[in-house]
Amino acid sequence: MYTGLQHAHSALAYLVLIGVAISLLAASAGLFGGSTFTDKNRKLSLLGLIPTHLQWVLGLILYFVSPLGMSNASGDAMKDATSRLYFLEHPLMMVLAVVLITIGYSKAKRQMGTTSGFKTIAIFYGLGLLLILSRIPWISWPGN
Numbered sequence: 001m002y003t004g005l006q007h008a009h010s011a012l013a014y015l016v017l018i019g020v021a022i023s024l025l026a027a028s029a030g031l032f033g034g035s036t037f038t039d040k041n042r043k044l045s046l047l048g049l050i051p052t053h054l055q056w057v058l059g060l061i062l063y064f065v066s067p068l069g070m071s072n073a074s075g076d077a078m079k080d081a082t083s084r085l086y087f088l089e090h091p092l093m094m095v096l097a098v099v100l101i102t103i104g105y106s107k108a109k110r111q112m113g114t115t116s117g118f119k120t121i122a123i124f125y126g127l128g129l130l131l132i133l134s135r136i137p138w139i140s141w142p143g144n
């Protein structure tokens with residue numbers, strides 16, 4: 001089960017990055033083009049939201065079964081940068097990113113018919129993407 005989850009979490013990370021990036025680019029194009037945020041635009045921002053939510057669930061399960069997750073949390077692990085990344089920084093930042101992306105989507109949904117919807121998606125998805133990029137374990141991904 002552990003290996004399967006690990007592979008799924010690793011593969012889904014591509015969809016998260018691609019989905020959030022596409023949603024962000026589309027929102028930026030709408031924002032700078034001065035268009036109105038419609039239901040079609042809302043659906044496009046689901047490209048970022050759905051894989052991120054699935055990844056959150058997988059990550060949470062992985063946290064309890066991986067030797068790098070909760071079972072590795074200790075004072076000694078805190079002193080080691082790689083261990084700290086896996087048991088603390090990565091999960092914490094990713095949860096924050098998911099929260100930001102979710103807030104952005106929910107706010108934008110209520111701004112349909114205005115130009116502000118694009119701005120909301122651009123800001124919240126942009127911040128979320130920065131957090132994700134800052135704490136992906138680049139030492140092991142992609143590549144195994």
Ligand code: HEM
Nearest residue numbers: 010013016055056059060062063066068069091094140141
């Ligand atoms: C947007 C959300 C997330 C993204 C993009 C993401 C991405 C990744 C990537 C790329 C890896 C490295 C995989 C590899 O080395 O092959 C990884 C590992 C890991 N992630 Fe996440 N993750 C996310 C959310 C989470 C969350 C919310 C948790 C826990 C609550 C979590 C827990 C873990 C753990 C424990 C590992 C190490 C797994 C292992 O190799 O044993 N992740 N994640």
